[in-house]
Amino acid sequence: MIARYYHWLHGKWPAGTIEKLPVVGEDGQTNVSGVRIVGDLSGVPLLKFSSETGARAVQAILSESSFPDERSTKADDVYDLVIIGAGVSGISAAMEAQKAGLRYLLVEASQIFSTVANFPKGKPIFTYPTEMAPSGGIQYGERSSIKESLLQDMQRQVDEAGIEITNGRIEKIQKSGGVFQLVNANSKEGETWKALRVVVGIGRSGNFRKLGVPGESMDKxxxxxxxxxxxxxxxxxxxxxxxxxxxxxxxxxxxxxxxxxxxxxxxxxxxxxxxxxxxxxxxxxxxxxxxxxxxxxxxxxxxxxxxxxxxxxxxxxxxxxxxxxxxxxxxxxxxxxxxxxxxxxxxxxxxMIGREAPLDFFRKSKVSIIGDWSVKAVIGFIAFMVVMAFLYHLKAYKTFLGIENTNLWQIFASKGWFPFNIPVSGADGGVLHTILKTASTDPGFTFAFLYTAIIVIFGIKRIKRRKTAYVRRQTLTLMAFQVIPLFLIPYIIFPILYNNGVFSSGGLGQWFGMTFLSDGQGGDPNQFWRAFGFILAWPLFIYNIFTEAPIWGWIVLGFIQTFVIIP
Ligand SMILES: Cc1cc2nc3c(=O)[nH]c(=O)nc-3n(C[C@H](O)[C@H](O)[C@H](O)COP(=O)(O)OP(=O)(O)OC[C@H]3O[C@@H](n4cnc5c(N)ncnc54)[C@H](O)[C@@H]3O)c2cc1C
CATH class of the missing domain: 3.50.50.60 (FAD/NAD(P)-binding domain)
Incomplete structure (x- = not known):
């Protein structure tokens, strides 16, 4: 029965493991200042995003305030930019660099567009998102629907832009004397290129995951x-x-x-x-x-x-x-x-166990990898947990592990510390007055406000970064869940309705207040936090079900949510 319940909960999802990728910020920026990552390794493995990220990285370099000065004072043997990898993203970066008149070098280890060239014969190509047009680099049209014609069309764009490719394999990026040094691993003489900026577009091709067992190196x-x-x-x-x-x-x-x-x-x-x-x-x-x-x-x-x-x-x-x-x-x-x-x-x-990002390349180049633990990351994690435990404890109205005088809410209230010192103004029962009053008497308000703000800020950043219709809709939905039922309704709308007597002047309002916002024993209908139950179905939110006296409204609603609506 437990197995069937687990299956019904879709416990097998999410399947697979989290993929390790380098940490990439806005316009491909990495923790190594001057090194940007584009294409598949920057997040979304699609052609249009490869063009977009390649072009955007070069546009971002051009807008760096120190770049013109560095260009005018650099030695003759230093390139403005070295681009590693002539896949879709590297070529797109090169097209943008060419347009801007940069002195750049595009280095490729095997063949131009090698990932696409290795697609199966006649493979249909889907250029998602349909409505997106990359802001530079390779563009996609009607000829992009099949591998062969896509390759021809991309090659035509490369020829028209006059892009040149240098053969070479770079295994790491080092900085010395204020410039990046890139050693060509294919050259016996240790040929080295120098650059002010580096764009890495090496994709994931060729990095097949290993079985890690004896005998793996056999020809069979x-x-x-x-x-x-x-x-x-x-x-x-x-x-x-x-x-x-x-x-x-x-x-x-x-x-x-x-x-x-x-x-x-x-x-x-x-x-x-x-x-x-x-x-x-x-x-x-x-x-x-x-x-x-x-x-x-x-x-x-x-x-x-x-x-x-x-x-x-x-x-x-x-x-x-x-x-x-x-x-x-x-x-x-x-x-x-x-x-x-x-x-x-x-x-x-x-x-056939998948591919992995060329993590060795990035580790050797000191580029941070998602999920790699550094001392800084460990300290950051501990500090984050401490702050969160403090905030949670502040709003929980509880002593810490039963130790006397550790109820932070009481301590902060008696000392008149934040948020208990927030000045309350505005007309009694009005919107401003209600918000400030709630904020100054319940630390839960500040906690929920902060949490909601974080979700909205990260949500907007995510939508900007992953411009797909799916991510947009998914993130907006999650943001709406947090903002409306988990913040506006319990912390602002219900308190305003309560202050204006909606839950105490008979009729439907009173029935609603006593059914969902009271303690089940005829108490004041001011337990607005119970509204979390409208969206967090039992057993996600148990506090409306396991109560001193049964709150029938929640028991019936919880049953309908969990056993009817969700299934
Ligand atoms: C089977 C398959 C099907 C796909 N189908 C679609 C589709 O239908 N629609 C879609 O939008 N996307 C599709 N994609 C994704 C698309 O192909 C990629 O998003 C795109 O090719 C990524 O481009 P890139 O420039 O990041 O990397 P890549 O195209 O992989 O190019 C990286 C280049 O860097 C070179 N390189 C690697 N290491 C080094 C080094 N150390 N030094 C120098 N050069 C190096 C490689 O030789 C390669 O040429 C598909 C991908 C695969 C694998």
Whole structure:
């Protein structure tokens, strides 16, 4: 029953782990002054955002007040700007730098637009958000709907802008003598470029996540599937739980391989529903007619279907809740949740466990990574917890761990400290008077006000940063929840209605006040905080249900919220 309840609560979400990315601020700024990050690594992995972030980073450099002076006094061998990576974002940055007449260098380790060039043949391209037009760099039009024509159109824009690319691989950014020094790891002579500013647009391609087990470096371990027919009749293990893993497993089994799909979680919930369906179908019936017509993963580079099979059907063995522990010449050992190790015959392994940001590059360059703990971060975290505990304790009207004279509310009130010293003005019962009176008698007001302000400020910042219709709607909804039912109604609207006698002069108003804002024993209808229950359904907010005397209004409403409205 608990398992069913957990399932009903969608306890499996959010699936996956939080991705580690460098900490990026406005216009790609990092903690290393002068180094900006653009493209996929700055947050949203979409083409239009790559153009936008690339162009914006250069526009921001141009608006830095010290940049013109630094340019005019720098040595001749120092570039104004070095851009690392000639993907969509790096090219967009270069186009903006070219337009501004900067002396820049664009360094690319493999090929221009390498991520897009590696998309599967004929891949349809979605240029979201539809209404967005990047403020500079590569633009997208009708020709952007298919990989091949997108590449041609982007190349045309590069040629028209006259962008030049230098071959090289940069592994870290160092600062010395007031300028950035970038060593080309591809050059034996230690070729070094110097720059006043650096824009990093190296994307995530090539940084496939590792299994981290012995034997991983063998040739038979791969992270791209080119032709599934090569594996007909062979024993193949696919590791992973996303679309790449599912599509590889389907393509291989459909073409006659004996596939084992190993995934560390006990449920396959990350791939698209149609891929999950095909995996389950094959696991039940190896002869099922399935196909991967248009692989969505760029790691599965050809379409595959059971019609391509020439020999015996393959099979798909699902090993959920397992992970490989070691790989040998002819086997893979996997371990289940019970700790038991199983040996599985093996000719090839496809490690399809996602990509990760090139974190080594950033760590070596001293760029902060989200979630990396530094001494400063630990001190900041402790200080934050202390301030929050203090604020919470101040509004809780309780002694601290039962120790006498530690009720902060009482101490602050008796000493006349903030917020108890807020001057109250305005006409009795009026809006201003009610707000100031609530603020000066209940520290909860200040707490809720601060909390609401933080949510609104962060919300606006988030909407500005992630300009997608989804994020906008989601964030506005969350902001509205906090502002209206959790602040305006309990702290301003209900107190005003109360002061104007709405809850005590009979009729519907009195019924409402006594039903939802009283203590259930006929007390004054001034327990405005109970209004949290309108939005925080039981059991999120228990204080309206577990009361000294039953408050029937809340019991009935809580029941309807939890068992009718939410389901
Ligand atoms: C399978 C797949 C499908 C996608 N489909 C879509 C879609 O339909 N619509 C959409 O909007 N977006 C899509 N995207 C996302 C889109 O491709 C990316 O947002 C975009 O390519 C990111 O551009 P970028 O410049 O950040 O990085 P990239 O395009 O990855 O470019 C980074 C460049 O840096 C180079 N590089 C890396 N390390 C170094 C180094 N150390 N030194 C020098 N150069 C280096 C690389 O060789 C590469 O050329 C898809 C992505 C994938 C993987």
């Amino acid at each position: 371990v791969m992270n791209r599937l080119h032709d599934p027919k090569d594996y007909a009749g062979k024993h193949v293990m696919v590791v992973g739980g996303g679309d790449s893993a599912a599509e590889a497993a389907i393509a291989l089994a459909a073409c006659g391989a004996n596939v084992t799909l190993s995934y560390r979680k006990s449920e396959l919930n990350r791939p698209k529903p149609e891929n999950v369906e095909k995996v389950l179908e094959l696991a039940k019936d190896p002869c099922a007619e399935v196909s991967v017509d248009r692989p969505s993963s760029e790691r599965v580079t050809t379409a595959a279907s059971s019609e391509m099979r020439e020999g015996k059907p393959g099979c798909l063995n699902l090993e959920l809740g397992t992970a490989p522990t070691r790989i040998t010449g002819d086997a893979v050992f996997i371990k289940g949740k019970d700790g038991a190790e199983t040996e599985i015959k093996n000719d090839a392994v496809f490690a």
